[in-house]
Amino acid sequence: MTIATAAQEKLQPKPPGKLVDLGGHRLHVNCTGSGGPTVVVENGLGDFSFDWVLVQESVSRFARICTYDRAGYAWSDPGPKPRTYAQLNLELHDALGKLKERGPFILVGHSFGGPVIRNFAAAYPRDVAGIIFVDAAQEDSRYTFRGKAILMRSGAQGRPIPPPRENMLDSEKPTTSQLAPQQTQGPLDSLYDPLPATEKGLQVWAQSLPGLDDAENSQREWSPEYLQKWHDTPQAGILGTIPALVLTRAHGGYGNDLDLPAAQLEEDRQEGQHNLTLLSTNAKQIIVSSGHNMELEAPDAVVSAVREIAEAVRKHQRL
Secondary structure, X not given: OOHHHHHHHHHOOOOOOEEEEXXXXXXXXXXXXXXXXXXXXXXXXXXXXXXXXXXXXXXXXXXXXXEEEOOOXXXXXXXXXXXXXXXXXXXXXXXXXXXXXXXXXXXXXXXXXXXXXXXXXXXXXXXXXXEEEEOOOOOOOEEEEOOXXXXXXXXXXXXXXXXXXXXXXXXXXOXXXXXXXXXXXXXXXXXXXXXXXXXXXXXXXXXXXXXXXXXXXXXXXXXXXXXXXXXXXXXXXXXXXXXXXXXXXXXXXXXXXXOOOHHHHHHHHHHHHHHHHOOOOOEEEEEEOOOOOHHHHOHHHHHHHHHHHHHHHHOOOOO
């Protein structure tokens, strides 16, 4: 254990689950419940494993479920860079293997996690039994910035994706000062009101960790490369017959304060979500009366989707 790691552990709460050594850095994985196929959750950008506590507690009553924190998040050490989808996929795949968690898995990808699990399915197709997209980003998704609705893929530069690796370069290893928590600004967002008190406290702690920004910035930098490639290449049927559910929030919530009309943005959003159903020949879409963070705002809908996919996989039935 390095001096930096020891200093970090004195300041952090005890993690649920396990810290998996990937050879120079550790990934936090929390698996509960029993019964296959095992469900694995890929978080949205800036989200943490414990944000899924409401879903995890319910799913663990009928299946095994694993949540985890990407490198640089919460208890997970900073990992090798760049933080490409391939890098995230390798770390999760290796961690599950070291924990002897048996696939194939049902992958649940929320927001940014949606394209990450798409890439996982391409990299490790034999390890995927089913997929659930939870208001997932896709190649025509947009983000808003200073009054503009900007395509997420617009930052693509056509760069080749570097091969993923587990070994950490000396320049990537954090120092003690880099691991010291920072002060969280302002009260916790009301979005987290559904969380139990313990998880609210964890949210305050995890948001204060300085390594989070560094990890997220690298993820943001490389995500457009994948999205642009998918936009330029036919994607229909790319997942084969893997059962896939697409959970989509009912309303995008756009206002008329952006550079594009709200009606156009809503039409584009709905089309992009529908296109996710075309990735598999065994897919369907479910409209959910919820905001973007369904794991907090509509956990029962997410649990129902997991149950439906699990039953389809267990009984070898189409959706």
